[in-house]
Amino acid sequence: MSNSILVDNQKTQLEIHLRRIQRPRDYQQICIYKDVNPLEWDDWHWQLQHRIHTREELSKIIKLTPEEEKGIEKAKGRLFMAITPYWATLIDPEDANCPIRRQAVPVSAEFVASAHEMIDPLAEDRDSPVPHLVHRYPDRVLLLVTDHCGMYCRHCTRRRLVGEGEQDNNFVSRFEPAIEYIKSNRKIRDVLISGGDPFTLEDEIIENLLQGIRSISHVEFLRIGTRVPVTLPQRITEKLVNMLKKYSPIWLSIHFNHSKEISKRCKIACDMLSEAGLPLGSQTVLLKGINDRPYLMKRLVHELLQIRVRPYYIYQCDPVKGTQHFRTPVSAGINIIEKLRGHTSGYAVPTYVIDGPGGGGKIPVGPNYVLSQAKGKYVLRNYKGKIYTYLE
Numbered sequence: 001m002s003n004s005i006l007v008d009n010q011k012t013q014l015e016i017h018l019r020r021i022q023r024p025r026d027y028q029q030i031c032i033y034k035d036v037n038p039l040e041w042d043d044w045h046w047q048l049q050h051r052i053h054t055r056e057e058l059s060k061i062i063k064l065t066p067e068e069e070k071g072i073e074k075a076k077g078r079l080f081m082a083i084t085p086y087w088a089t090l091i092d093p094e095d096a097n098c099p100i101r102r103q104a105v106p107v108s109a110e111f112v113a114s115a116h117e118m119i120d121p122l123a124e125d126r127d128s129p130v131p132h133l134v135h136r137y138p139d140r141v142l143l144l145v146t147d148h149c150g151m152y153c154r155h156c157t158r159r160r161l162v163g164e165g166e167q168d169n170n171f172v173s174r175f176e177p178a179i180e181y182i183k184s185n186r187k188i189r190d191v192l193i194s195g196g197d198p199f200t201l202e203d204e205i206i207e208n209l210l211q212g213i214r215s216i217s218h219v220e221f222l223r224i225g226t227r228v229p230v231t232l233p234q235r236i237t238e239k240l241v242n243m244l245k246k247y248s249p250i251w252l253s254i255h256f257n258h259s260k261e262i263s264k265r266c267k268i269a270c271d272m273l274s275e276a277g278l279p280l281g282s283q284t285v286l287l288k289g290i291n292d293r294p295y296l297m298k299r300l301v302h303e304l305l306q307i308r309v310r311p312y313y314i315y316q317c318d319p320v321k322g323t324q325h326f327r328t329p330v331s332a333g334i335n336i337i338e339k340l341r342g343h344t345s346g347y348a349v350p351t352y353v354i355d356g357p358g359g360g361g362k363i364p365v366g367p368n369y370v371l372s373q374a375k376g377k378y379v380l381r382n383y384k385g386k387i388y389t390y391l392e
Contacts, residue, residue: 024089024263026089027085027086030061030088032057032060032061033085036085041234042234043234044234044235044237047084047085047086047232047234047235048084048150050085051082051083051084052081052083052084052085052088053080053081053082054072055069055072058072058081058083058105061088061091062088062092062093062101063093063094065096067096067109068105068106068107071105071106071108071111072106074108074111075106075110077163078163079156079162079163080163081104082151084150086234087104087232090261091105097289099257099287099289099290099291100258100260102154102287102290103153103154103155103257103287103290104153106154107154107325109324110154110323111322112324113321113324114324116319117320117322117323118319118321119160119320119321121355121358122359123359124136124142126359127359129181130177130181131177131178132144132175132178133177133181135181135185135188136359136361138187139187139188139189139190140188140190140191140192141181141190141191141192142192142194143175143191143192143194143209143213144158144161144195144196145175145193145195145198145201146195146198146200146201147161147162147163147196148162148163148196148197148200149162149195149196149197149227150197150200150227150231150232151232153227153255154326155285155317156320157318157320158195159321161196162195162196171205172209179212179213182213182216186218188218188219189221190219190220190221190223191213191219191221191222191223192223192224193213193222193223194225197225197226197227197228198225198226199235200235203240206240206243207243207246207247210222211247221249222249222251223252224250224252224253225252225253225255226252226253227255228269229254229266229270229273230254230255230261230266233268233269234265235269236268236272241272241276241278242276244276244278245277245278248278249277249278251281252273252278252280252281253281253282253283254280255284256282256283256284256300256304257285257287257290257300258300259296259300259303262300262303267307270307270308279310281311282309282312282313282350283315284297284314285314285317286315286317286332286333286352287317287328288317288325288332290326292328292333293336294336294338294339294340297340298340298343298344301350302344305345305348310347311347311348311349311350313350313352313362314333314336314337314350314352315353315355316328316330316333316352316353316354316355318357319357330354333352333365334352334365336352337349337366338383341383342382343383351364351366369381369382371387376391376392377389377390378390378392
């Protein structure tokens with residue numbers, strides 16, 4: 001291949017990359033939002049009430065492809081299309097491969113299941129001793145407090161559960177069996193609150209749940225899993241943050257997948273959480289054509305550190321039904337870790353894991369740095385491929 005062709009290919013790749021990280025549009029540049037008051041726009045309730053659900057609405061914002069039109073029409077079940085107006089400003093209206101767009105807009109491939117896909121690939125239902133609680137690891141439990149999200153990601157692992165279910169007046173009381181289970185099992189020291197997205201609940205409901213868990217003396221570690229700072233940053237309000245501070249320490253695991261998600265508004269939300277003393281970590285799903293190149297993941301982890309979010313996990317995309325078009329070979333994830341470890345700050349290197357299908361839990365996967373071992377002797381390679389011997 002000639003040098004001129006190589007240069008042209010590199011320019012094309014750079015142009016595609018720059019297009020994918022373009023700045024969000026001002027919402028008033030979008031015709032259907034041009035008359036929206038700024039106070040309404042920054043109200044999280046308004047954002048939820050005006051989510052995009054139909055092909056007609058979305059076609060006023062982006063140029064839909066035939067695959068997207070078919071996907072939207074078919075997405076009538078539990079995991080229907082719901083896109084916040086805020087997220088819509090991040091979408092490239094012309095590029096069907098825009099990483100923001102592909103995570104939010106259904107496509108026809110979503111309705112083609114492969115032989116190895118499952119409805120509940122992590123066997124959470126099997127490991128649920130009481131409703132809304134998953135107990136897999138000895139000292140940790142997962143409490144699923146809602147089936148609602150700000151936006152419904154098309155790669156969702158819990159698509160069997162997540163959607164717009166009804167919330168009755170006895171919302172908090174439904175979790176009493178789960179709270180009693182935690183109280184009765186003194187081995188449980190770590191509770192992860194997830195869903196759906198817990199931050200789609202009202203402040204008072206979140207506080208009631210936190211009070212119930214914090215009242216259990218043997219619970220040491222409390223976490224909340226959320227994507228709201230990314231898809232609905234308007235939800236991170238001063239009132240919410242001040243309430244969370246009362247139950248400190250609380251650790252937040254935030255789902256980031258691409259550097260384009262880190263907008264100015266997202267940064268404001270993360271700053272509010274960090275300045276309230278809430279440690280922030282990132283959980284990323286490895287997605288084909290979205291973040292499966294080392295340079296894309298490196299940019300993401302670098303920008304996360306700049307907003308005080310520690311890259312924590314990269315997940316292999318779970319084999320949940322309807323997601324085969326998102327899954328990469330495992331080798332893609334290993335290659336990403338190979339290109340990060342030793343080539344950037346240690347804080348920027350997450351752990352790549354496969355959640356063992358059938359309930360095996362998180363299994364770390366990565367490059368092999370131990371070449372051989374014998375009694376008292378390890379032969380190792382470093383990030384440059386150089387060989388070293390360590391003697392015990």
